[in-house]
Amino acid sequence: MAQQEDNASDQQADRSLTMSRAMVEAIAHEMRANDEVFYMGEDVADYGGIFDSTQGLLEEFGRDRIMDVPISETAYLGAAVGAAQEGMRPIAELMFVDFFGVAMDQIYNQMAKNTYMSGGSVNVPMVLTAAVGGTYNDAAQHSQTLYGTFAHLPGMKVVVPSTAYDAKGLMHNAIRDDDPVVYMFHKRLMGIGWLPAPDGPKTGVPEDDYTIPFGSADVKREGADVTIVTLGLHVHRALEAAADLADDIDVEVVDLRTLVPLDTETILDSVAKTGHLVVVDEDYRSYGVTGEIIASVAEAALDDLEAVERVALPDVPIPYARPMEDEVIPGTDDITEAVRTARGDE
Amino acid sequence: MSGTDDRVAVETSDRWPDDADETVGVVVNWFAAEGGHVAEGDAICEFQVEKVSVDVPAPATGTLEEIAVGEDEEFERGHRLAWIRPA
Amino acid sequence: MVAVNELQEMYENMVTARQYEERLQEEYLEGKQPAFDISAGPIPGELHLAAGHEAAGAGVCQHLRDDDTVTAPHRPHHVAIAKGVDLKRMTAEIFGRESGLSGGKGGHMHLFDPNVKFACSGIIAEGCPPAVGAGLAAKQRNTDSVAVAFLGEGAIDQGAFLESLNLASVQDLPVVFVVEDNDWAISMPKERVTDVENGAQRADGFGLHGARVDADDAVAVYDAARDAVGRARDGNGPSLLEVQVHRRMGHFMGDPEAYRPDEDKDAAQQRDSIERLEADLRANGVDDETIDDLRSRAHDRVEEAIEWAKDQPEPDPDDAYEDVFVNPPSGVTDSEPSTADTGGDD
Ligand SMILES: Cc1ncc(C[n+]2csc(CCOP(=O)(O)OP(=O)(O)O)c2C)c(N)n1
Ligand SMILES: [Mg+2]
Numbered sequence: 001m002a003q004q005e006d007n008a009s010d011q012q013a014d015r016s017l018t019m020s021r022a023m024v025e026a027i028a029h030e031m032r033a034n035d036e037v038f039y040m041g042e043d044v045a046d047y048g049g050i051f052d053s054t055q056g057l058l059e060e061f062g063r064d065r066i067m068d069v070p071i072s073e074t075a076y077l078g079a080a081v082g083a084a085q086e087g088m089r090p091i092a093e094l095m096f097v098d099f100f101g102v103a104m105d106q107i108y109n110q111m112a113k114n115t116y117m118s119g120g121s122v123n124v125p126m127v128l129t130a131a132v133g134g135t136y137n138d139a140a141q142h143s144q145t146l147y148g149t150f151a152h153l154p155g156m157k158v159v160v161p162s163t164a165y166d167a168k169g170l171m172h173n174a175i176r177d178d179d180p181v182v183y184m185f186h187k188r189l190m191g192i193g194w195l196p197a198p199d200g201p202k203t204g205v206p207e208d209d210y211t212i213p214f215g216s217a218d219v220k221r222e223g224a225d226v227t228i229v230t231l232g233l234h235v236h237r238a239l240e241a242a243a244d245l246a247d248d249i250d251v252e253v254v255d256l257r258t259l260v261p262l263d264t265e266t267i268l269d270s271v272a273k274t275g276h277l278v279v280v281d282e283d284y285r286s287y288g289v290t291g292e293i294i295a296s297v298a299e300a301a302l303d304d305l306e307a308v309e310r311v312a313l314p315d316v317p318i319p320y321a322r323p324m325e326d327e328v329i330p331g332t333d334d335i336t337e338a339v340r341t342a343r344g345d346e
Numbered sequence: 347m348s349g350t351d352d353r354v355a356v357e358t359s360d361r362w363p364d365d366a367d368e369t370v371g372v373v374v375n376w377f378a379a380e381g382g383h384v385a386e387g388d389a390i391c392e393f394q395v396e397k398v399s400v401d402v403p404a405p406a407t408g409t410l411e412e413i414a415v416g417e418d419e420e421f422e423r424g425h426r427l428a429w430i431r432p433a
Numbered sequence: 434m435v436a437v438n439e440l441q442e443m444y445e446n447m448v449t450a451r452q453y454e455e456r457l458q459e460e461y462l463e464g465k466q467p468a469f470d471i472s473a474g475p476i477p478g479e480l481h482l483a484a485g486h487e488a489a490g491a492g493v494c495q496h497l498r499d500d501d502t503v504t505a506p507h508r509p510h511h512v513a514i515a516k517g518v519d520l521k522r523m524t525a526e527i528f529g530r531e532s533g534l535s536g537g538k539g540g541h542m543h544l545f546d547p548n549v550k551f552a553c554s555g556i557i558a559e560g561c562p563p564a565v566g567a568g569l570a571a572k573q574r575n576t577d578s579v580a581v582a583f584l585g586e587g588a589i590d591q592g593a594f595l596e597s598l599n600l601a602s603v604q605d606l607p608v609v610f611v612v613e614d615n616d617w618a619i620s621m622p623k624e625r626v627t628d629v630e631n632g633a634q635r636a637d638g639f640g641l642h643g644a645r646v647d648a649d650d651a652v653a654v655y656d657a658a659r660d661a662v663g664r665a666r667d668g669n670g671p672s673l674l675e676v677q678v679h680r681r682m683g684h685f686m687g688d689p690e691a692y693r694p695d696e697d698k699d700a701a702q703q704r705d706s707i708e709r710l711e712a713d714l715r716a717n718g719v720d721d722e723t724i725d726d727l728r729s730r731a732h733d734r735v736e737e738a739i740e741w742a743k744d745q746p747e748p749d750p751d752d753a754y755e756d757v758f759v760n761p762p763s764g765v766t767d768s769e770p771s772t773a774d775t776g777g778d779d
């Protein structure tokens with residue numbers, strides 16, 4: 001039996017998956033293993049998730065566990081909080097993270113705070129999944145990442161995968177975690193036919209379950225000269241920039257993978273080596289991820305820092321028209337330029 | 347398994363959506379690489395026609411010897427997408 | 434009784450909306466075939482078409498003046514046309530051009546035309562509270578203008594809508610809530626998300642006037658709206674008007690509608706309020722020539738708008754930094770920070 005499994009997983013090394021399929025595989029695995037796991041959201045049953053987040057799950061698990069709900073985010077996200085407090089393991093999906101405002105009280109005053117306010121006597125083992133990101137001209141109400149907003153408010157673990165391999169391991173961990181986890185998947189990385197992904201997020205994915213612990217950033221490319229710290233879609237843009245620069249500058253790319261908890265150690269190690277830090281984020285510039293990473297490094301290792309750059313969305317809502325959206329969402333060129341600036345060669 | 351070493355073609359005709367008038371599809375994703383092992387029935391690629399995504403199962407277990415239509419490439423209905431050498 | 438010229442106006446609005454969207458659909462699909470890539474072509478991003486909804490927009494807006502406020506949801510074109518939104522600039526907005534209503538910042542889900550007091554939101558039910566606010570302003574200022582919020586039947590399970598009903602009712606505000614019931618919220622059929630078949634019954638729970646009408650008969654919509662708008666204008670408080678419409682297309686362009694039974698799709702095609710209104714016109718003595726004239730006027734207007742829009746320049750990328758505030762306070766990003774300003778020190 002064990003032998004067979006080994007054979008099986010050898011063979012599966014040949015298999016690569018899109019990010020959405022990897023997420024779905026982890027969810028299906030957890031649902032098979034634990035009857036208390038269920039998924040609710042808008043258009044998650046017959047449609048399989050607008051961004052393929054639940055493709056095929058209805059067929060296997062039925063409507064009681066793959067649940068379409070009314071457009072009532074406060075009610076159903078809050079219901080997930082309540083069911084989680086009863087000990088179940090709900091996964092509740094916010095179709096676009098931009099809709100969080102409709103239900104924010106349930107998210108940050110209930111889900112995120114009940115553990116603390118109860119002195120740890122109550123816990124909320126739920127996963128809130130949400131699609132994030134722009135790059136396809138869906139304008140200001142459907143393109144944000146809002147990473148910083150969720151990471152800022154205490155009480156939620158915040159996960160942002162950039163590859164299929166990571167997405168699966170992080171999803172297993174998220175469902176098994178005893179705390180509320182916000183799992184933010186970038187639409188552009190899911191591998192959907194109508195929203196083509198860049199090269200990179202589709203990776204080999206073992207068929208067996210595995211977890212990626214939270215708070216473990218991943219060095220996606222090693223380099224000696226400049227550290228880029230980033231997450232989500234911009235991991236791939238940073239890798240592209242690093243490849244473009246490879247003849248001149250040896251760039252290291254650190255993928256945060258989780259914002260809460262934050263793996264400062266991996267960042268500090270990298271900066272100790274390179275001395276040059278560029279932080280790249282698809283969220284708004286002010287009061288966000290870029291400022292937080294730079295402040296953390298400055299606090300802990302100011303002497304290691306020779307130069308700092310940040311590349312983020314300027315403080316404007318995301319415009320619709322292509323030239324303007326391209327202008328505000330950091331592109332590979334913006335990253336290349338920031339790396340060169342950090343190295344002092346403009 | 348047939349036992350011969352003839353290659354098996356990966357075909358899409360029987361997977362084509364019934365209500366599609368369009369006869370051109372686009373390969374969206376390959377889940378296996380050339381030289382990789384595939385198992386009969388596992389989805390090895392996905393194509394899109396008239397905005398519908400369709401999975402293509404491997405017709406045989408073996409080695410994916412040749413991919414004829416790469417990702418983002420268009421193909422006519424009936425065109426072979428790949429060849430598998432059965433194991 | 435409806436005057437024949439009013440029927441003709443409604444007919445022209447409805448035909449304009451239908452033809453407009455047929456042309457938009459063609460333009461939208463350009464660059465998206467055979468591979469449907471949502472970010473490709475002259476109109477990127479989501480596009481929600483309203484074929485089958487036209488009578489709701491035309492029948493209600495027939496009773497509105499330029500100084501009456503309308504808020505529309507993500508499916509706004511037919512309402513915008515009936516409200517008299519500048520068609521050329523609306524089209525330029527949808528094409529993301531500089532001379533668009535918002536200079537390309539909003540796109541098709543976020544159309545704003547203050548000249549006729551028209552606005553949209555892509556967040557479900559979130560146009561309702563601002564409509565209540567417009568009604569509040571009218572009441573406070575003692576004008577006889579009214580406010581109308583359009584929303585889908587999927588939106589009536591949302592807190593923002595229910596709270597708005599209550600606020601408008603308790604303050605006797607001149608507001609009409611128009612629910613366009615097309616039986617579907619993306620992939621979720623109405624019966625799976627609410628136990629109340631007649632959405633107008635929501636009115637009973639909040640003490641306002643409620644009515645439900647079938648848009649197959651545009652004249653019936655006209656009559657019901659005359660009553661609701663008349664009450665509001667005369668100081669007799671808000672109403673909830675539910676209009677049965679049909680979704681002749683997918684939820685958005687690119688929706689394969691795999692979840693929708695063929696009979697339901699066919700049924701939506703069978704029932705056409707435009708054809709029925711045309712029969713009503715003939716029954717009222719309007720001759721073929723007049724009907725042909727109305728149709729060709731609609732056709733010319735649509736073609737003119739689309740040709741004009743496509744000739745307009747794209748916005749400058751730097752336009753993205755304008756309009757965050759009308760009165761930008763100092764210290765706020767109004768252009769992309771140059772990396773040189775914050776750059777490295779080596
Ligand atoms: C608060 C919020 N939740 C979810 C969505 C995603 N969404 C967009 S349209 C839609 C369905 C709306 O259905 P309905 O109100 O019936 O309008 P229709 O599309 O049928 O015209 C949903 C769920 C959203 N835009 N806003
Ligand atoms: Mg609807």
